[in-house]
Amino acid sequence: MKLIVDIKKKLPGFSLEVAFSLEDGISSLFGPSGSGKSLTLRTIAGIIDPDEGYIALNGNVLFDSKRKISVPPEKRNIGYLFQNYALFPTMKVEKNLSLGAKKEKDKKKRKLEVQNMADLLSISHLLDKYPFELSGGEAQRVAIGRMLLSKPDFLLFDEPFSALDESLKIKIEPEFARIVKESGKSGLLVTHSKREAMHLSKHLFLISGGQIEKEGDLPDIYWNPGTKNAAELFGHQNILTIENGQIAALARKQEKAGKSKYILVHSFKETEEEANVIVLSSLPDENGFLHNIQSLIDSTTFTYNRRERAEDGTKLSLIPNEYSFLEF
Numbered sequence: 459m460k461l462i463v464d465i466k467k468k469l470p471g472f473s474l475e476v477a478f479s480l481e482d483g484i485s486s487l488f489g490p491s492g493s494g495k496s497l498t499l500r501t502i503a504g505i506i507d508p509d510e511g512y513i514a515l516n517g518n519v520l521f522d523s524k525r526k527i528s529v530p531p532e533k534r535n536i537g538y539l540f541q542n543y544a545l546f547p548t549m550k551v552e553k554n555l556s557l558g559a560k561k562e563k564d565k566k567k568r569k570l571e572v573q574n575m576a577d578l579l580s581i582s583h584l585l586d587k588y589p590f591e592l593s594g595g596e597a598q599r600v601a602i603g604r605m606l607l608s609k610p611d612f613l614l615f616d617e618p619f620s621a622l623d624e625s626l627k628i629k630i631e632p633e634f635a636r637i638v639k640e641s642g643k644s645g646l647l648v649t650h651s652k653r654e655a656m657h658l659s660k661h662l663f664l665i666s667g668g669q670i671e672k673e674g675d676l677p678d679i680y681w682n683p684g685t686k687n688a689a690e691l692f693g694h695q696n697i698l699t700i701e702n703g704q705i706a707a708l709a710r711k712q713e714k715a716g717k718s719k720y721i722l723v724h725s726f727k728e729t730e731e732e733a734n735v736i737v738l739s740s741l742p743d744e745n746g747f748l749h750n751i752q753s754l755i756d757s758t759t760f761t762y763n764r765r766e767r768a769e770d771g772t773k774l775s776l777i778p779n780e781y782s783f784l785e786f
């Protein structure tokens with residue numbers, strides 16, 4: 459599988475200019491709201507045409523402005539799962555799935571395909587139900603099944619879990635990863651959840667303001683984003699300034715900072731040295747307590763995870779434990 463995208467599209471107040479290529483597996487397009495993620499997917503699906511550029515899947519040209527080629531969406535053989543996917547409300551699950559499998563003309567074979575897909579998705583017990591009788595997670599699996607049954611060459615997912623609540627997402631994500639893997643298909647997943655990106659994809663494209671800011675393999679690019687801007691787009695909290703080889707907020711010596719102006723701290727270590735931070739507040743989280751900390755040296759605030767809660771006002775001495783350097 460190889461998808462090549464190199465396109466430009468100008469809209470009032472927004473301009474999209476992206477160039478990337480995808481190999482086998484699921485990649486994610488990660489970026490803040492309004493950065494051009496859905497727009498990119500829609501151009502790949504053929505729902506909107508770029509102003510100029512080129513899109514090709516497995517050597518087949520889908521769009522080429524120079525040669526005036528634009529293959530219509532239904533002929534691109536690309537599966538597209540929307541943010542707000544819809545099942546046909548008056549049809550049972552089996553019928554909904556069967557419509558996806560309509561490429562198979564032989565009725566018996568189609569029924570078998572639907573049954574196999576239902577097994578793969580663990581929804582065999584739901585075939586006789588109507589969409590309104592399903593939970594959000596079940597409906598979601600049916601929608602994925604319907605899409606896979608249409609045997610697309612490539613899959614597009616636009617925030618497919620955004621309608622589900624958090625606890626359900628955590629259950630559905632690994633299942634989704636398994637289903638897609640077993641289907642052997644490649645695809646592009648749009649998300650603004652870093653957990654989703656890490657769970658479901660190997661390669662990530664970071665998009666911001668209509669441009670690809672950075673790409674890399676996960677989880678490396680997340681822990682080592684390279685630039686301050688990329689670190690901020692990932693939502694990292696502890697981006698601290700380096701001045702004269704020292705981390706300004708902690709006034710602790712940092713070796714080999716090189717050209718880096720910033721340090722991205724993933725975890726801190728407490729020492730016996732003189733206190734350099736004070737606890738402002740704390741909240742329980744999955745690893746104990748997340749503390750809001752303020753530097754006693756320059757009043758920068760950042761976050762610190764600690765198994766035991768430290769009372770507000772506690773003074774601590776911190777040095778970075780795991781970290782990476784960032785350029786401007």
Ligand code: ADP
Pocket residue numbers: 469470471472489490491492493494495496497498
């Ligand atoms: P997101 O990354 O949240 O999916 P979109 O790709 O939907 O962002 O949108 C990117 C930008 O393009 C937004 O500013 C949006 O308002 C604008 N936009 C998207 N579709 C259209 C359209 N059909 N007409 C005009 N502007 C659009």
Ligand code: MG
Pocket residue numbers: 495496497616
């Ligand atoms: Mg969107």
